Each structure stands twice: as structure tokens, then as C-alpha cells.
Amino acid sequence: MKLIDSLEHCHDPHLYLQLGALVASTGDGTFAEQMLQLIGDQVPIHRLDLSEWTLDSDQASIRQVKVLGSAGHPEETPVQEPLRHPLLQSIMRMEDPLLIQINAPVHQCNLVSRSGNRRWVICCQRLRSERMFSLAELSLLKRLSDTLLPLVEHHAQLFLQAVNRRPGSLLPDDSGSLRQIFTERLEQEAVRLSAREQEVCIGLLTGGTVPQMALRLNVKSSSIETYLKRATAKLGVSGRHGLARWMAGT
CATH class of the missing domain: 3.30.450 (Beta-Lactamase)
Incomplete structure (x- = not known):
């Protein structure tokens, strides 16, 4: 060219x-x-x-x-x-x-x-x-x-x-506020997640996919699934939809 x-x-x-x-x-x-x-x-x-x-x-x-x-x-x-x-x-x-x-x-x-x-x-x-x-x-x-x-x-x-x-690629303007809300919800529920678990949850909540998160964090897709399972187990829910319902307080 x-x-x-x-x-x-x-x-x-x-x-x-x-x-x-x-x-x-x-x-x-x-x-x-x-x-x-x-x-x-x-x-x-x-x-x-x-x-x-x-x-x-x-x-x-x-x-x-x-x-x-x-x-x-x-x-x-x-x-x-x-x-x-x-x-x-x-x-x-x-x-x-x-x-x-x-x-x-x-x-x-x-x-x-x-x-x-x-x-x-x-x-x-x-x-x-x-x-x-x-x-x-x-x-x-x-x-x-x-x-x-x-x-x-x-x-x-x-x-x-x-x-x-980027996690939250579908909602780039909302990722910062969502991160704050997510952190506040964790404090209210007295739940502690690792930094990677939080990153995966926020990324998936704002529209990212498992392959996108794997690429961003330089890990395998199976590792993203593991982080999600660990996080949702601590939150008392199951899967991505359960995570979204937890975030919405339902």
C-alpha cells in the first residue's frame, strides 16, 4: 500500500x-x-x-x-x-x-x-x-x-x-461505573474475590466473551471458566446468568 x-x-x-x-x-x-x-x-x-x-x-x-x-x-x-x-x-x-x-x-x-x-x-x-x-x-x-x-x-x-x-467492550462508557457498583455489592455481601475473579466477572457483565477475556488476560479459555466458577460459587449463584441476576440484586 x-x-x-x-x-x-x-x-x-x-x-x-x-x-x-x-x-x-x-x-x-x-x-x-x-x-x-x-x-x-x-x-x-x-x-x-x-x-x-x-x-x-x-x-x-x-x-x-x-x-x-x-x-x-x-x-x-x-x-x-x-x-x-x-x-x-x-x-x-x-x-x-x-x-x-x-x-x-x-x-x-x-x-x-x-x-x-x-x-x-x-x-x-x-x-x-x-x-x-x-x-x-x-x-x-x-x-x-x-x-x-x-x-x-x-x-x-x-x-x-x-x-x-477490552472487558466491557459492548458498554465501554459504563465499565467504570459498573466496576464501582460491583465492588460495593461485594462489600455489602461481605464476599471476597481475587483480582482475577473480579476482572473476569466485570468483563463478562459488560459484554465480554470468554475468548475475549482469555486473550486480554493472556490465559486459556478454560482458566476464564475456572475463575467464573470460583467467583459464582462464592456469590452463591451459578454461571454468567446467575452472575447477572446477582448483580441486579434479584
């Missing part, structure tokens, strides 16, 4: 430094911020959103949209439902990389790539009070997209793998 082919006529050393920082941040939570800085130095924008769209098997509808990162000013427009999203028809029909400009309620330039039933979207936003993207700016964004979209695809793979390895 020749990431700099689209920048072969660029002689700005700062851009290459930014590109190096962006490549280094793939899979990391700072990736969107690094990309916003890189794009923003070339074309003024106030917000950047990255996402991965998955179409159903016959590619006739959107099955899932995953957020891969956001940076910049808080979003000023309501979140679009996938079935009503202004990009929907273009994304469904696309065969080649796209550049789509949408001018309401904010000025947007959407860069889109495809592979099979997946679509990756870089959404660059500019306040409606500012001028629209010029033809020269759109041309520059299109050239940058040849470099940036492959990086977004790579970032998506690494980022989603990292999310799946």
Missing part, C-alpha cells in the same frame, strides 16, 4: 511529519484528532467524524454503522439514523471512492471508500456560517483521501480489535 502516492507533488515537510504521526496513531483513540490536525492545516474544518458502514449480504440496506472516532467542536446536528442518512443512496450504489458534499444543516465533505460490503467514511464538517468548500478545497481533499482512506481502513481493523479485547 503506497500511502504517499497521492502526495508525490507535495513539498511540505510538516505534512509528512503529520502523516507519520497519523500512521503511528492508527488503532489509537487519538487517530481522529491527528487526522483533524492534518486535514485542518490544508483545508479549514471544525469537526471530523470517522465511521465504518456494513451492508447486509445482498448490499440492499445498512446493517450496522460503527463510530471509529471523532474530533473537533461538539456536533451541532442531530445524529442521523442510518436508514435516513443523506449518504445512504450514494453509499449503496458506489463502485469507486467517492467525494460527496452536503450543504445542510452544516457544510460537509464526505470521503468514502469501499471493500466488499464495507464502507469507510471520513466526514469533514464546516460551520454553516462559514463558506462552502471550494472546488480547489474539494480537489485537495480528494487527493488526500487516496492516502487517508486506506489508513482509516487499517485504523478500523486495529481499533475494533482493541475494543473487542
Whole structure:
């Protein structure tokens, strides 16, 4: 993958430094911020959103949209439902990389790539009070997209793998509060669990699977099952469902 082919006529050393920082941040939570800085130095924008769209098997509808990162000013427009999203028809029909400009309620330039039933979207936003993207700016964004979209695809793979390895990946915003509640419940019940037993319980309660927990803790899946059995025995319940009922106080 020749990431700099689209920048072969660029002689700005700062851009290459930014590109190096962006490549280094793939899979990391700072990736969107690094990309916003890189794009923003070339074309003024106030917000950047990255996402991965998955179409159903016959590619006739959107099955899932995953957020891969956001940076910049808080979003000023309501979140679009996938079935009503202004990009929907273009994304469904696309065969080649796209550049789509949408001018309401904010000025947007959407860069889109495809592979099979997946679509990756870089959404660059500019306040409606500012001028629209010029033809020269759109041309520059299109050239940058040849470099940036492959990086977004790579970032998506690494980022989603990292999310799946974390306990509580299905409820990432709630894992901290759940850990606190879990600890309080243990104190109320006067139950003592080992650190590994607690980690496994919290991970499973927040949506992690046994294989994900095994990978995260670098142990066998059978060891995760053992930790769970020990923990639930101490709690007086059985299995993952019993753990969930105990956590709910039922």
C-alpha cells in the first residue's frame, strides 16, 4: 500500500511529519484528532467524524454503522439514523471512492471508500456560517483521501480489535461505573474475590466473551471458566446468568 502516492507533488515537510504521526496513531483513540490536525492545516474544518458502514449480504440496506472516532467542536446536528442518512443512496450504489458534499444543516465533505460490503467514511464538517468548500478545497481533499482512506481502513481493523479485547467492550462508557457498583455489592455481601475473579466477572457483565477475556488476560479459555466458577460459587449463584441476576440484586 503506497500511502504517499497521492502526495508525490507535495513539498511540505510538516505534512509528512503529520502523516507519520497519523500512521503511528492508527488503532489509537487519538487517530481522529491527528487526522483533524492534518486535514485542518490544508483545508479549514471544525469537526471530523470517522465511521465504518456494513451492508447486509445482498448490499440492499445498512446493517450496522460503527463510530471509529471523532474530533473537533461538539456536533451541532442531530445524529442521523442510518436508514435516513443523506449518504445512504450514494453509499449503496458506489463502485469507486467517492467525494460527496452536503450543504445542510452544516457544510460537509464526505470521503468514502469501499471493500466488499464495507464502507469507510471520513466526514469533514464546516460551520454553516462559514463558506462552502471550494472546488480547489474539494480537489485537495480528494487527493488526500487516496492516502487517508486506506489508513482509516487499517485504523478500523486495529481499533475494533482493541475494543473487542477490552472487558466491557459492548458498554465501554459504563465499565467504570459498573466496576464501582460491583465492588460495593461485594462489600455489602461481605464476599471476597481475587483480582482475577473480579476482572473476569466485570468483563463478562459488560459484554465480554470468554475468548475475549482469555486473550486480554493472556490465559486459556478454560482458566476464564475456572475463575467464573470460583467467583459464582462464592456469590452463591451459578454461571454468567446467575452472575447477572446477582448483580441486579434479584
